[in-house]
């Protein structure tokens with residue numbers, strides 16, 4: 043069923059569409075919403091609450107490397123969700139976390155062990171995520187969420203709502219995407235959050251993105267801002283990179299960004315400040 047403002051706003055708060063139309067489906071619909079904490083998924087959740095749409099679970103995956111402002115934002119969203127719907131966010135975490143995966147995870151596959159031995163790379167740790175091996179997104183976010191959603195789908199008649207904005211509709215695949223149905227763009231999603239008092243602690247005033255602060259895929263300009271606005275996180279990033287280089291050397295696993303170590307970026311940004 044396409045989601046429109048009309049058919050959604052008519053659903054009374056806290057009730058499933060199937061409660062009104064029992065003949066549709068024998069099993070009550072279970073409504074699970076994914077929440078990354080960014081502007082699009084936050085906007086989706088706020089609008090679903092506001093429009094009286096049924097919500098049975100809100101699922102979030104914590105990489106452990108989110109900005110402190112993001113953790114505060116998620117706490118604020120959780121408080122609001124609890125006030126409005128008596129629900130808390132279900133937070134999923136890898137049992138060992140980002141740094142364990144990066145530096146310590148023992149490698150098992152024979153081919154991988156042989157390859158590492160040949161290159162003189164230790165048989166543990168994944169190193170910095172790279173374009174070809176973006177292990178972090180899978181292990182810390184998507185696998186956790188899809189495992190939980192698949193479990194729910196197996197046990198209940200689950201609909202999974204995902205906050206992708208209308209101008210990113212190409213990313214949609216197989217779930218329910220109300221923001222796309224409602225034609226809400228990324229810029230509008232941010233404004234909707236701001237208008238309702240959710241300002242992400244100012245993160246979007248500084249950065250284009252609000253995901254992991256240590257992400258090697260962020261642009262140089264974002265890293266420059268990280269050094270300026272979050273010096274404590276920048277110091278941690280310098281430490282992580284020094285450890286990666288010591289453990290893996292100057293090869294793809296030990297390489298933060300093509301052509302750049304974090305220390306080299308630090309020197310570059312410091313020199314720019316003196317100009």
Ligand code: SF4
Nearest residue numbers: 178179253254256257
């Ligand atoms: S934001 Fe970057 S570091 Fe974090 S999970 Fe995604 S790709 Fe990995």
